[in-house]
Amino acid sequence: RSLRLDVVSIFPEYLAPLDLSLIGKARRDGLIDLHVHDLRDFAHDRHRTVDDSPYGGGAGMVMKPGPWSEALGHVLAQGSPPAEDHQPRVPTLIIPGPGGEPFTQQIARELSEEPWLAFACGRYEGIDERVYEWAGERMPVRVLSLGDYVLNGGEVAVLAMVEAVARLLPGVIGNVESLVEESHEDGLLEYPVYTKPAEWDGRAVPDVLLGGNHRAIAAWRREQRIQRTAQRRPDLLPPTAATSALSGLEER
Numbered sequence: 001r002s003l004r005l006d007v008v009s010i011f012p013e014y015l016a017p018l019d020l021s022l023i024g025k026a027r028r029d030g031l032i033d034l035h036v037h038d039l040r041d042f043a044h045d046r047h048r049t050v051d052d053s054p055y056g057g058g059a060g061m062v063m064k065p066g067p068w069s070e071a072l073g074h075v076l077a078q079g080s081p082p083a084e085d086h087q088p089r090v091p092t093l094i095i096p097g098p099g100g101e102p103f104t105q106q107i108a109r110e111l112s113e114e115p116w117l118a119f120a121c122g123r124y125e126g127i128d129e130r131v132y133e134w135a136g137e138r139m140p141v142r143v144l145s146l147g148d149y150v151l152n153g154g155e156v157a158v159l160a161m162v163e164a165v166a167r168l169l170p171g172v173i174g175n176v177e178s179l180v181e182e183s184h185e186d187g188l189l190e191y192p193v194y195t196k197p198a199e200w201d202g203r204a205v206p207d208v209l210l211g212g213n214h215r216a217i218a219a220w221r222r223e224q225r226i227q228r229t230a231q232r233r234p235d236l237l238p239p240t241a242a243t244s245a246l247s248g249l250e251e252r
């Protein structure tokens with residue numbers, strides 16, 4: 001199964017890290033087909049203008065609708081001629097933004113099932129709202145946020161989302177076991193990990209991990225995940241589990 005990715009940005013070089021390591025190998029192996037488009041190529045005035053001042057006033061600039069509709073139209077055109085089922089293929093368009101739906105591991109899993117994702121990287125104060133409407137009439141659109149903080153543009157968010165999605169594709173990560181017991185995979189944070197030496201800086205590795213009792217090790221790791229989640233991310237636990245896990249901590 002291969003995933004086609006299109007990214008539109010005024011800083012296409014920002015996406016260069018996708019050529020490195022795992023994602024780079026996935027591209028060379030044909031698992032990922034990445035196309036980065038420079039939004040300015042779709043601005044036809046002499047200065048290749050992509051922004052202008054906001055109606056209604058306010059600070060900063062807003063990204064003009066014209067170049068975006070041309071750029072996204074160009075991306076859509078890559079889906080023709082239609083696939084064998086004669087339905088013109090369209091991508092799911094992801095638009096990163098601080099005002100979006102929180103991006104989660106669950107969404108990463110959903111997106112990794114898609115054959116074609118497109119990403120629109122905003123800059124300045126954002127993209128003219130009519131672009132969201134225009135795009136929504138032509139393809140599924142999801143506005144996603146990495147978290148409650150603000151970046152200067154969508155490129156960093158796209159790098160993060162592409163990595164989170166691509167690593168779930170079969171064949172991208174060599175060791176599939178590492179995809180199972182990781183943070184957020186089943187709603188819990190990951191357990192603490194240790195490696196040699198058994199004692200370092202006067203600090204020992206928990207005895208249970210040095211023995212060979214795999215049932216005891218699995219139980220210890222499960223308990224660690226629950227405790228760590230209760231301490232750091234009680235919001236991930238159902239209310240009763242959070243308090244009972246924490247009360248277990250207080251008694252110690």
Ligand SMILES: OB(O)c1ccc2cc[nH]c2c1
Nearest residue numbers: 096097122123151152153154
């Ligand atoms: O925080 B973000 O994910 C984000 C995304 C896009 C733009 C465009 C201007 N500021 C942005 C911030």
